[in-house]
Amino acid sequence: MNPSTCNVLVYGGGAVGAIFGWRIAQQSHARVSVVCRSNWNVVSNHGYYLRTSTWGNGRFRPRQVFQAGAIAELTDKHRFDYIVCSNKVTDGYTSALQDLQPLVRPDTTLISAQNGMDVEVPLRKAFPNNTVLSAICNIGCGQVRPGYIEQTAAIKRPAFLIGVHSPSSRGHNVDASRRDALAAMDSKFAATECITGERWRKLIFNSAWNGTCAITGLDTRQLLEYPGAAEVVIQLADEAYKVGVASGIDLDPRLPMKTIELAQDSAPITPSTLQDARARRPMELSPIFGESSRTSYFTALLTSIGYLVEQAARVGTHVPYLTWIYTLLRLRNSAYVAEQAVVEPLQRSFAAVEELSSTIVSSGMSAEVM
Missing domain, CATH: 1.10.1040.10 (N-(1-d-carboxylethyl)-l-norvaline Dehydrogenase; domain 2)
Known part of the structure; x- marks a missing residue:
C-alpha cells in the first residue's frame, strides 16, 4: 500500500456505504470513491448530505462516483487498497463480482459490510489469495431519499466492528495489519479478533x-x-x-x-x-x-x-x-411480490405514455381529435 495515500472504493452507495466512506474520507491520506445504482445521478452531481447522531452532520463528496455495471473500463486507471462491499446481498453478487474482478490486485483488501451470515464467502471464493475483512454495522441508518442519509440510533459501540473473516495466503499478520489500519481511520471503528461471534x-x-x-x-x-x-x-x-x-x-x-x-x-x-x-x-x-x-x-x-x-x-x-415468524414473513413477502408484479407494468406503461407525450411536444407535433 502506498504510504502517502489510501485509495478506497465503496461498492454500494446506500446508507451504510455512504457513512463508512464518509468517515474514512476524513483522513487526509484517504481517497474515497463510490459505486452507486439508483442514486448515481444525485450522488455524482451533489454528493451526500448526512445527519447522524454519532458524528453530527456533514457533507461527503466522493472523489469519483461510478455507476454499477459500468466500471470495467476503469481497470487501468485505478488501483484500490481497500474495496468495501456494502451493496445489498440480494442485488446479485454475480454482477458485483464481475464489476470487481478487474479492479482487484494482489494487494487489494476486500471488506464485506453487509448483513447476514456467510456474506463474505463469495468474496473469499472469488479472491482466494486476498485479505478479506468483515465489517459489522452497529448503527441504525437509512437513505431517506437519494443522496440524503440519516442515522438516528446507535445500537451498540463501536459503530463499525472490523475483523478478519478467514486467513489469506499472505498470513494472519498481514491480514491483521490491514484490519488494524482500517479500524484506525475513525474513533468509532474498532478491530476484533472474533468477528464470527x-x-x-x-x-x-x-x-x-x-x-x-x-x-x-x-x-x-x-x-x-x-x-x-x-x-x-x-x-x-x-x-x-x-x-x-x-x-x-x-x-x-x-x-x-x-x-x-x-x-x-x-x-x-x-x-x-x-x-x-x-x-x-x-x-x-x-x-x-x-x-x-x-x-x-x-x-x-x-x-x-x-x-x-x-x-x-x-x-x-x-x-x-x-419458524412461525419466518412463515408469516414469507406470506407477507409473497403478497408484496404479487403487488409489484401488477404495479410495475402499469408504471412502465405510464412512463411510456409520458415519454411519447414529451416527444410529441418537443417535436412540435399536434394531435387532432377526429
Missing part, C-alpha cells in the same frame, strides 16, 4: 427485532409499549442463541436479554425491513433465512431468518418461534 450476536438481534417490527409495522420503541411484545422478542432471540451455541459458537448466555436491553437503551430503531414493509417492497430474506431473493432489505431479512431455520434443522434445535 460478533456476526452471530448481530444475527440474534436482527432476527428478533427486524422480523417482529416488519410484521407489526411498529418500531422498537412502539413495539415495547405492547404487553407481551418483549416476551416474543426474547423467545426469538433465545432460539437464535441456541442455534448459535449448537453450531459451536461461543456466545454470551445473556445475549437474549441484552437484545431487549439494547433496544430499550437506544433511540427508537426503524429497521430497514420495517421501512420496506411500510413501503410494501419485497424483503431481503436470504442472508438471515437462507433463500436467494432479490431487491429489498425485507428479502435479506427472510434470508437471515431462513439461515437460522435451516441451521437449526442441521444441528437439531427446535425453533418454533423463528
Whole structure:
C-alpha cells in the first residue's frame, strides 16, 4: 500500500456505504470513491448530505462516483487498497463480482459490510489469495431519499466492528495489519479478533427485532409499549442463541436479554425491513433465512431468518418461534411480490405514455381529435 495515500472504493452507495466512506474520507491520506445504482445521478452531481447522531452532520463528496455495471473500463486507471462491499446481498453478487474482478490486485483488501451470515464467502471464493475483512454495522441508518442519509440510533459501540473473516495466503499478520489500519481511520471503528461471534450476536438481534417490527409495522420503541411484545422478542432471540451455541459458537448466555436491553437503551430503531414493509417492497430474506431473493432489505431479512431455520434443522434445535415468524414473513413477502408484479407494468406503461407525450411536444407535433 502506498504510504502517502489510501485509495478506497465503496461498492454500494446506500446508507451504510455512504457513512463508512464518509468517515474514512476524513483522513487526509484517504481517497474515497463510490459505486452507486439508483442514486448515481444525485450522488455524482451533489454528493451526500448526512445527519447522524454519532458524528453530527456533514457533507461527503466522493472523489469519483461510478455507476454499477459500468466500471470495467476503469481497470487501468485505478488501483484500490481497500474495496468495501456494502451493496445489498440480494442485488446479485454475480454482477458485483464481475464489476470487481478487474479492479482487484494482489494487494487489494476486500471488506464485506453487509448483513447476514456467510456474506463474505463469495468474496473469499472469488479472491482466494486476498485479505478479506468483515465489517459489522452497529448503527441504525437509512437513505431517506437519494443522496440524503440519516442515522438516528446507535445500537451498540463501536459503530463499525472490523475483523478478519478467514486467513489469506499472505498470513494472519498481514491480514491483521490491514484490519488494524482500517479500524484506525475513525474513533468509532474498532478491530476484533472474533468477528464470527460478533456476526452471530448481530444475527440474534436482527432476527428478533427486524422480523417482529416488519410484521407489526411498529418500531422498537412502539413495539415495547405492547404487553407481551418483549416476551416474543426474547423467545426469538433465545432460539437464535441456541442455534448459535449448537453450531459451536461461543456466545454470551445473556445475549437474549441484552437484545431487549439494547433496544430499550437506544433511540427508537426503524429497521430497514420495517421501512420496506411500510413501503410494501419485497424483503431481503436470504442472508438471515437462507433463500436467494432479490431487491429489498425485507428479502435479506427472510434470508437471515431462513439461515437460522435451516441451521437449526442441521444441528437439531427446535425453533418454533423463528419458524412461525419466518412463515408469516414469507406470506407477507409473497403478497408484496404479487403487488409489484401488477404495479410495475402499469408504471412502465405510464412512463411510456409520458415519454411519447414529451416527444410529441418537443417535436412540435399536434394531435387532432377526429
